[in-house]
Amino acid sequence: MSSFSKATQQWATFARVWYLLDGKMQPPGKLAAVASVKLQGLHKPMYHQLSDCGDHVVIMNTRHIAFSGNKWEQKVYSSHTGYPGGFRQVTAAQLHRKDPVADIPEDILKNLVEELPQPRKVPRRLDEYTQEEIDAFPRVWSPPENYRL
Amino acid sequence: MVFLTAQLWLRNRVTDRYWRIQEVLKHARHFRGRKNRCYRLAVRAVTRAFVNCTKARKLKKRNLRTLWINRITAASQEHGLKYSTFITNLIKCQVELNRKVLSDLAIYEPKTFKSLAALSKRRHEEGLAAALGDEKEPEGIFSRIVHYH
Numbered sequence: 001m002s003s004f005s006k007a008t009q010q011w012a013t014f015a016r017v018w019y020l021l022d023g024k025m026q027p028p029g030k031l032a033a034v035a036s037v038k039l040q041g042l043h044k045p046m047y048h049q050l051s052d053c054g055d056h057v058v059i060m061n062t063r064h065i066a067f068s069g070n071k072w073e074q075k076v077y078s079s080h081t082g083y084p085g086g087f088r089q090v091t092a093a094q095l096h097r098k099d100p101v102a103d104i105p106e107d108i109l110k111n112l113v114e115e116l117p118q119p120r121k122v123p124r125r126l127d128e129y130t131q132e133e134i135d136a137f138p139r140v141w142s143p144p145e146n147y148r149l
Numbered sequence: 150m151v152f153l154t155a156q157l158w159l160r161n162r163v164t165d166r167y168w169r170i171q172e173v174l175k176h177a178r179h180f181r182g183r184k185n186r187c188y189r190l191a192v193r194a195v196t197r198a199f200v201n202c203t204k205a206r207k208l209k210k211r212n213l214r215t216l217w218i219n220r221i222t223a224a225s226q227e228h229g230l231k232y233s234t235f236i237t238n239l240i241k242c243q244v245e246l247n248r249k250v251l252s253d254l255a256i257y258e259p260k261t262f263k264s265l266a267a268l269s270k271r272r273h274e275e276g277l278a279a280a281l282g283d284e285k286e287p288e289g290i291f292s293r294i295v296h297y298h
């Protein structure tokens with residue numbers, strides 16, 4: 001059915017594309033999931049493990065990533081140096097503090113093609129809503145005057 | 150015993166040892182190291198190679214199916230559909246294309262795949278409308294099943 005000689009040559013098939021992903025207020029696991037799909041090339045119909053078909057992903061604002069729950073204190077990254085007594089356990093908060101956040105070089109910034117949609121919808125703060133939207137929101141109940149909270 | 154010449158006294162001697170060895174070595178010529186030259190090592194390597202070849206016939210079927218599914222997932226995500234939705238709705242429209250053909254279409258006939266994705270999406274919406282809406286509304290256009298008698 002599909003003959004390799006009859007299909008017209010698409011010369012840019014294996015070109016690598018540079019994507020941008022904003023990590024502000026995003027869970028790092030979901031960022032990683034989105035990035036890994038693009039990096040492996042699983043978003044392309046002509047994916048194969050052996051053909052080098054992945055793309056580049058630049059993640060910015062990694063300083064403002066947001067773990068949910070108590071993971072900043074509870075999540076532990078363990079590693080072993082190989083030497084005796086070399087078992088290192090670092091909490092996510094410590095790792096984040098010591099992680100260097102570099103500026104993205106200019107030539108990469110100029111090469112970026114597309115921005116990927118963020119995996120988590122960031123809710124707006126109260127002061128980002130307009131007064132009309134606040135007034136239009138339905139009130140469940142209003143407390144009486146002598147009500148003490 | 151009557152042996153009129155000395156030559157007739159000799160019995161059961163191997164005369165084609167060279168060809169017996171070559172039969173094995175010819176399958177090992179593309180191996181790495183001494184196993185492509187030395188018969189002892191080559192026998193073991195060639196036996197393992199043949200055993201792996203027979204075992205891999207079952208794995209090939211599994212691996213190719215996984216590859217087709219990954220490719221179809223990638224292509225249907227490009228059209229905003231999930232793989233599971235795409236396949237189930239295609240089956241419900243009586244389009245009995247297998248995953249091999251679908252992945253080939255996704256690579257070489259993108260417009261055909263786009264129309265298949267649109268068909269699947271429409272059938273999905275009709276299915277949701279039939280499930281969530283009232284029973285009184287008639288079936289959708291693509292939900293009607295053709296009976297081949």
